[in-house]
Amino acid sequence: MSEHAYKPPRVLIVAGSDSGGGAGIQADIKTVTMLGGHAMTAVTALTAQNTLGVQGVLPVPATFVVQQMRSVLDDLGADAVKIGMIGSAETAHAVADELERLDVPVVFDPVMVATSGSVLADAETIAAFERLMRIASVVTPNLPELEALGGEAAVLAHGCHLVAKGGHAEGYYVVDRVLAPNGEELARLEAKRFDTEDTHGTGCTLASALACGLAAGMSIEQAFEQAVRFVRIAILSAPGFGQGHGPVGHTLGHNPYEQLEG
Template identity: 40%
Template structure:
């Protein structure tokens, strides 16, 4: 009597907002996770009405709905890694933190606080709540330079300041921070992976001339989460994710998607769904 083998997938949960234009938020996360061979699950935290030209309005999702979504997924498709995007209220910070306290897998938190145009997207008390409740539960946080500046209360505008700021953020109680250098106007981009009691690592890449970079922060953080879910070390996950995003930007630079800043090409080389024998 023969039995068919059964297989398990590697699942990554994205807790993030919506982007109807498909470039950022939960859509970017789902595309990234899928293209890297993992199985994507979602919890929706907000419903922005947006396209490649910007956000027109944001509809809130009730806290109870977010709470129940997380419970439902965790009870059924327990994630091998979790990626968290924009958390826009103190209530939401507390709901997510409650669910993460007993979670044992890696958590990548992309603390979306400042828009590309420089506007603060969440209130000061929400930033404080993120520091208090979510930073200690995260394996890695991935702020851009504007967000780093808000976190350390000082404008960060040089590569030297980036590493120093990373050390300050780690002292706030998170395990590791990836300080991303994309907002510095330089041809060679430098990011720093800063961890407590470990040497700082540098990751360098060349700037690509493209207006299609919408959702690059969401994409990078969910790529890191996908590699962590597959069992790579933090350092290797960041390295692989940086290489992935570089190609996703390179292969989208000539695409016309929408009238504004288009998305990355998440599917330049999609991997088959990774299957593990049960």
């Protein structure tokens, strides 16, 4: 096997598939790739989904989710893990079992409701999130998810960092913060709120960007700043697809075909 000068950071993504390509595994792969990482996946659920909502969910058995994780970890390894839609309480515990033997950053995005409003986690699954929060290096809920988890203090009590996202709040500015396990604010970013509904996949994208930064050896503050910047540019680059909450533009407005013209 040849030696390569550059080794992309390896990010294992444990999440559900979005058939519309705006969120889930699809958004995760695009984000990690755009940030120079190597994306690997363990799919937890298949969804029939578009910008209008989720029309169907087919959970992947927990045993097969674990088999996917082991196939990746035993051969390719990982520098960070990103957890998104988990599918079931059984899968949450099975994934936790596998992650407990790893010593890499884990970013947990506790997906409960899609941007369209569709519910993606039942009460039993949300209860099982507590175990994943104890394993996670950082948890990235939106405001409704943070409230469902009991608030900032309840999340930080698990010993993880918290990225408190402000996208669901009111006001002219969006305020995103990183809190240490002891509650200390490590970083804060304030920026103008964009007047758009094309925000499908922003949560998945931010968590994957954060995981990729940590996998590359960045501090949590550096990875956070890179992730927020990437999401904001992606929102501005949204292609305008669909009749509902459209996907963000993971290619950041870049058209590769321009290089082929002439």
